[in-house]
Amino acid sequence: MVMDEPLEFEKEEDPLLPTPPPAKRKKVIGLDDLLLDFFETGKDERRRKAKGAKSNTHDSRGYGSDDDDSRVKENEISFCKIFEVCQEETKGLDARDDVPPWGQQIFGCQKPPSNLSDTGIENCRLLQSFCSSEHLGFDLEIQQGEGFLEGMLMDGWLLKLVHMGGSVEDSVASWALTKLLYSSNKKLQVSATDFWDSILSLDEDDKLLVNLGYFPSYSVLKHAILSYGYLFETPGTKASTFESGIEDSSDVGPPHNIIAWLRIVSACCKIRKARSIFSPSEAEELLVIVISLFLDRGLEGLMLVLGDCLNSLVLYFNTREWESNCVMVAESIAQRVTMDLNCLRIVDCITGTNKRSKFLRSQLALQLLKISFGLKVGNVEKMLKLVTSINVKEKECDFFRLYVYLVLMDNLLFSSDAFRDKTMIVDTWRNYLRNCSTQIPFTNWGFYAPKVRNKASYLLQGAIFKKSGGDGSVSAR
Template identity: 80%
Template sequence: MVMDEPLDFEKEEDPLLPAPRPTKRKKIIGLDDLLLDYFETGKDKLKVKPTKSNRRPREYGSDDENTDVRENEITFCKLFEDCEEKAKELDARDDVPPWGQQIFGCQKAPLNLNDMGVEACQFLQSFCVSEHLGFDLEIQQGEGFLESMLMDGWLLKLVLICGSVEDSIASWTLTKLLYSSNKKLQVSATDFWDSILSLDEDDKLLANLGYFPSYSVLKCAILSYGYLFETSGSKALTSESATADGSDVGPPHNIIAWLRVVSACCKIRKVCSIFSPSEAEELLVIVISLLLDRGLEGLLLILGDCLNSLVLYFNTSEWESSCVMVAESISKRVNMDLNCLRIVDCITAITGTNARGKFLRSQLALQLLKINFGLKVKPENAEKVGSVEKMLKLVTSINVKEKECDFFRLYVSLVLMDNLLFSSDAFRDNAMIVDTWRNYLRTCSTQIEFRNWRLYAPKVRNKASYLLQGAVFRKSGDDGSLAPR
């Protein structure tokens, strides 16, 4: 052993000392170096071992296989034919057309509008004899002068200053309102009548009037527009059956002015009763019928204002009997399809929680249900609970599991029956009727299978579920009263 050499234990590393860290590679590995290492190691070569199949090679053209193929084809053809037959059963009845009826036919030219006699009115005569005008006004130019003053608003200002309107001026402006094709003149005449038919703080007219828009004048105007009044045993045509003969068919241009003047006449009932109850009933039938014209779909606000004004026009003693007459007239005009639901929904949206609107809705639903089931109930028995119970019994007797069940008719009946029951306090407070209705709704929502894709079957199931949720909040409370809808 050499004395200068280290001892053996001195060569050993101290276990208590930490191991030296590996030196970091100073060279940055680039993408080329990685690719080079990848290809040098042979990782790019796929080593796929061939697998031996234990299956026997398939022999084509064997008799057994051909027999199986033919049997499968026959089975598939039978399934396809069965599905086709079921599809034909589903489509045995055409789909329900959308709502909409032809309310207006061919428009007619108004009669005797040229000779209005407005040139002889005292208003123009005062301008002709005045020496302070600075120009001569000829009588032949009198109507054009009045039109300019009407469109500029001066005619209304002078009338309000004078406090009265001549009959010839009132008749002339109403004619321009109802028949003029000049849009600006038509709107100016409408604003003129809206103003002179307004009431002040003392519930008096702003100007004295001797001439008012009568029912005969308004009816003559709506007839010239082509409005299709009901004939015995017939109903208004559907929109699809309308024959378009140019621009003479369809909603008239002056219908907005007509609605506004009718609404203005109804709002002064406390001062002057322009219409009799029977005339107001016919006007209300006309306005409700206009809800079925698709060309007037954008005028719901104007239609709603006119409808509310007509509903409030009747006295309390008149409204009950008049409402039944209006409901009967409407039920004879409307088709028993989505059109009847359109009317009920629109009246609901327009009148809201108004007591008269709810009564009109319930009576209209009752009359439509009568027609749907071919019943004849006298008007004096319309409000009795017995007739409602009879309707409820007829609706709930429809079995949704029957093969011949008409789901569209059931859908219409569900909507009408719900409006009939819960639009009147006399029926919604009857716990027995409400419970019977709720049980039937539960039956419709649970016993119609999801696989049933017959016409309107899914809609009946969904509608019944929706109505059932609303009926839950109407159940009797501790005090025996029903919660408000």
């Protein structure tokens, strides 16, 4: 043994040392690599089988390598032809205009409000009492009065003085409402909104907490929403889609005071027991405005405020007024919204679980279907027959329009309880949903065909006949 050579145990590998990990394959493999690997594997396997058969049988007629190469090439050519056919079919399906997403332009260019300086606040007794007081420690002039009141409003002192006095002067109430609707100062706007929320609150006996002679009128609120650039008020005209909006401008889009506007409308509706601020027709128009705001994508972050205002307006009507006014609201909305994803958005935004909200959702679906089919009378049986007559097996079937019809028809039949007792209608609808979910093959790549199949399957699970209390019949107009 040579002294310089290592010992026997030093030549052995240390068992405690980790073994090197095996080389990893590439995570991303291209389609060409997969095809090449497949054909090469098949070629080697055929050659191996051919050699084995030749050695076992000693048959001189065994397959040669030239035959294998020709067969592999034929398979490659066949596969490429199939792939080209599928690619051409896919291009044909993509050669269409995509349905635009929901969203319509509800607000255009905002107009500057007029006569905001002429509020008459300098003549209010509250401000004059501060000007004539000798115990303030500073001299307050009438010209500085509005700035002084703004500070009191934002600090909460104005509200405290109102609660201590138990009443609000008309000039102070009108001035605070003007700040609420038009002020660009965010803190002042929020403070004015909180001020009005407080003075429009009711006690346990459903009476106002403070004496109030001035209330926000419909004309003032309507003038404000129009000055915000509201575009949805003209009957018979469709609002433009969101993508085709007017040129970019800082004056275009949802106004900064829209939250305050929604909160004051909601507060006015909640004191109906103490004071009816709006007539039924005025409340009807306000309800149309609020529902239309759900189509503005710029207001997606205000769903809670919009939902609260919508629910307050729905509950504002008494029982005698509700059914007729609900039909008028549904007709007005249906004449303005487009028959695409926007009409589905309008129906889905009515999320209330009370009977009135369900009835409104059902009426919206009824009027939209009525206009789409060009019917003068909302005959539900005829609408159902027209929808169920659409054959999903036809090549020219418009699956997108069928998708819209499925959603609207299901809301019409099952949002309210009006049709739950009509077994023939419910069974007809369930059978058609079953046909849509089973007769559209998974290989159908038609536009919206998979969505119709999946939607029909989903709706079929909910289309279960249940006996429940009705909330009024659906009117046919």
